Amino acid sequence: METTRRRVLLGSVATLSMWVAGRMPGLAQAHAADSTTLKISHQFPGGTLTSGDFRDRLCRRFAMEVEKRTNGTLKFQIYPGSSLMKTTAQFSGLRRGALDLSLYPLPYAGGQVRELNIGLMPGLVTSYAQGAAWKNAEIGKALTDLLAAKDVVLVSWIWQAGGVASRVRPLVNPEDAKGMKVRGGSREMDMILKQAGAAVISVPSNELYAAMQTGAMDAAMTSSTSLMSFRLEEVSKFLTTGRDKAYWFMLEPLLMSKSVFDRLSKPQQDAIMQVGAEMEAFGTQAAKADDQSVAAAYTKVGAKVVDLDQAVVAKWQNIARTSAWKDYASRSQDCARFLALAEKVQA
Template identity: 65%
Template structure:
């Protein structure tokens, strides 16, 4: 016998809720992400992006589509979101793609150190063979990409700056992907695998000496409070992560075409906002850390080249050897200059 408690639990877990009004059903999508929540006008740009997306799909559908945003991993744990979307148990997430690497190894192409050098290069993937190959692969795994979002990254450190590979020796570092970890290990660091929303606690306790993450996360997760130095990725960076707005293909396919068209068109339009938000934070992160008393350093082309050389000899080769799909994605991505 179903109890009231069971019914409530089922309602909370169910994706793509149909709300019935006097006219016709409205589909309410749940969007989950790990980043701090704010408003449509203030806060982490990734949270703002999904709120703008939600407002726009509601407007264009005349209220037939709606979305509820769940920041701070408040709906489910960070790394569980990808699997949940594949199963149709979660509608959407703005998700760091390499977090899915344990489940779908090919997704680690989304944080391949030294592979993407700037926003133009990363965002051009969408309309190049590498973008089609990645889109097709994700679709086969039950995932639709709605918005391509790339972010440059930097390093927050509890002690000495981590700029060049030789600075990594003896440090415990969070890299953000299996491949970045390989590069750090080659440079002499010990590595930690954890999502960006757990870096603060790890650095606070001393479990982590330095965290590499996006400029936005360096700000939003207040890492300046536990850091004495910052290496900014504003000018150049060897660390670019693909953090797209993703949707469950199972949920997407069940929607009428007019709603699918709204979702894809609004998703594409959000890409300019995502790029601007990422680049604004690339510029703003130094001010945040300087104000907190941290030493700020920048990367030059020669230093980025050192990291890329290590990556080419370790992570790139390892990734390409994992499967035919990985080898193909790596080749296609390397062709984009």
């Protein structure tokens, strides 16, 4: 009798569940999606919504807004400081669907997809406006399509200007680099440094402090934000800023695994892309603010601060055209095409 009663009860529950799913499919789908939590990884120091490295704050703002617009059907966990996955593994993690999202310096993936080195091509982008114009230009479509073919979705276009922190002498003109051990940040940056007579060091941003502290590196080229977030002022005596003129502009987009993106509903996908586009203004404003703040931070500890002028930028560009640009274009037809498309977008 008891067994029969349980069967009747279970059957009634199953029938009710099927009726709800049939009459109220939206409710059933929303309930099923309640537990969807996506992980965002990046290499930068963690913070809060209102303080800390702006790239971490951008991820948190993005997560909060997408959760709100999807009525909580999408939630996020943020993993700063490469605490979830090593920096260099994050791009391949996105491609395999092992990582959901990452705010990732695009040329770090140049070893896997050589065309992506264009994201830090010395002297190619010299202003935020020029970088922002890539998104809706032919080069933007080409990059977006290339990433999609590699199973990655470009969610937010984030550009950052950069400078140089040095512990031995200022690195301003190309001739200053001779004999120095310098981190450029990409294969192409390394090429112009070698052309100028430097020895190049290859490490991710979160390892710069240790390399500078131990003397393994004399100078580091990186974004204004990283120059502060990784506390390089503690191990540097000189700073060349990117606050007025710069030949170092890095594309550090928010990326998402395409396989993960494709599993989401259309409203969820739309929310991610809409919020991602909205984060671009915040990213630009924050990056520009850091270009100013970095000079103040280094001046405060007694470092000598130098700004670039157009004549110095032109010197680095001339070296870049005959070395890095030429080499990049020779690597494949797609590289040559990407460079040509990027050159169409004027400063």
